Amino acid sequence: MYPCGRIAAAIAIVGCWTLTLSAQWPDIRTTGPLTASGAPNLEASAPKLADGRTPDLSGVWDADKFPCNETTAALGCIDAPQGIPFGAINIAGQNTELPMQPWAAELFKQHRDAAGKDDTIARCLPVSPARAWASFALQKIIQTRDTVVILDEYMIQFRQIFLDGRALPKDPEPTFKGYSIGKWDGEALVIETIGLKDNGWLDLQGHPLTDQARITERIRRVDYGHLQVDITVNDAKAYTQPWTRTVKLTLAPKTELLEYICNENEKSTPHMVGPSAAN
Numbered sequence: 001m002y003p004c005g006r007i008a009a010a011i012a013i014v015g016c017w018t019l020t021l022s023a024q025w026p027d028i029r030t031t032g033p034l035t036a037s038g039a040p041n042l043e044a045s046a047p048k049l050a051d052g053r054t055p056d057l058s059g060v061w062d063a064d065k066f067p068c069n070e071t072t073a074a075l076g077c078i079d080a081p082q083g084i085p086f087g088a089i090n091i092a093g094q095n096t097e098l099p100m101q102p103w104a105a106e107l108f109k110q111h112r113d114a115a116g117k118d119d120t121i122a123r124c125l126p127v128s129p130a131r132a133w134a135s136f137a138l139q140k141i142i143q144t145r146d147t148v149v150i151l152d153e154y155m156i157q158f159r160q161i162f163l164d165g166r167a168l169p170k171d172p173e174p175t176f177k178g179y180s181i182g183k184w185d186g187e188a189l190v191i192e193t194i195g196l197k198d199n200g201w202l203d204l205q206g207h208p209l210t211d212q213a214r215i216t217e218r219i220r221r222v223d224y225g226h227l228q229v230d231i232t233v234n235d236a237k238a239y240t241q242p243w244t245r246t247v248k249l250t251l252a253p254k255t256e257l258l259e260y261i262c263n264e265n266e267k268s269t270p271h272m273v274g275p276s277a278a279n
Helices: 008-019 102-113
Strands: 059-063 139-143 147-152 157-162 179-185 188-194 214-223 226-234 243-251
Touching: none
Parallel strands: 157 179
Antiparallel strands: 059 139, 059 243, 139 147, 147 157, 179 188, 188 214, 214 226, 226 243
16 A cells, blocks of 8 residues: 655646646537447547548547546545546556666665655646656647647646657757657557656656656557557666566547646645645
8 A cells, every 4th residue: 555645746836737637628529430329429439530540549539547536545545536547656566566676776765755745747847758648737739740739737748759760869968858759669658758857756756757768658549549558767866777667548538728837826835744844
């Protein structure tokens, strides 16, 4: 189980993301394959682009979640009524630890014990591609022949993945999202990302990510309504070996993105709990 109280403050910061799903564009008509009852058929075959061969990842996607309860949010679940995304608290999974370097393990402990007060999300900063998939917020994938763009409700973030054959930059200026190129391997889009900012967080507990990281994502649309993302983090500065985590998402066919700026009228920080709250 996740330690009581250690993620409560961060849950409070991100909680309003989960309230938007039912409040967006209520008159959107369902498109795509339907069941006999007229509901979206999420188990139908995955779509293709106009060429009839290339998988189409387009759509509004919502990370799969588990129910919130008193063991996962000490302040209650009013801020997470739709649940908590798998991997949002601990990207490695429940009761699993990552192979951290000694300094990274010590930093992780400091982050975790501070109850999320120093989290990049608590400071209203963008998150890395590895963390973004297990999000409380909706994401929208827009795909063309040579580019995949991912729009994120949280902080109106965007990410570009270029499929035009270009190489990764040799000396990139570090950014929150890094620099991403991709290519198709059968039904899966394989993405390589470098050039990330140092001192990133991978989850609410505070597993670190450094500027030496190389992230590989393998994205596959399993069927019409389900997306699987296998994330491999190769960051020798913070971890003793590369490791992989899988995140699953479900299509949200009757909604659209709304903007969410987390520092607009933000009043949570003064009430955050934990050992560092008085600092």
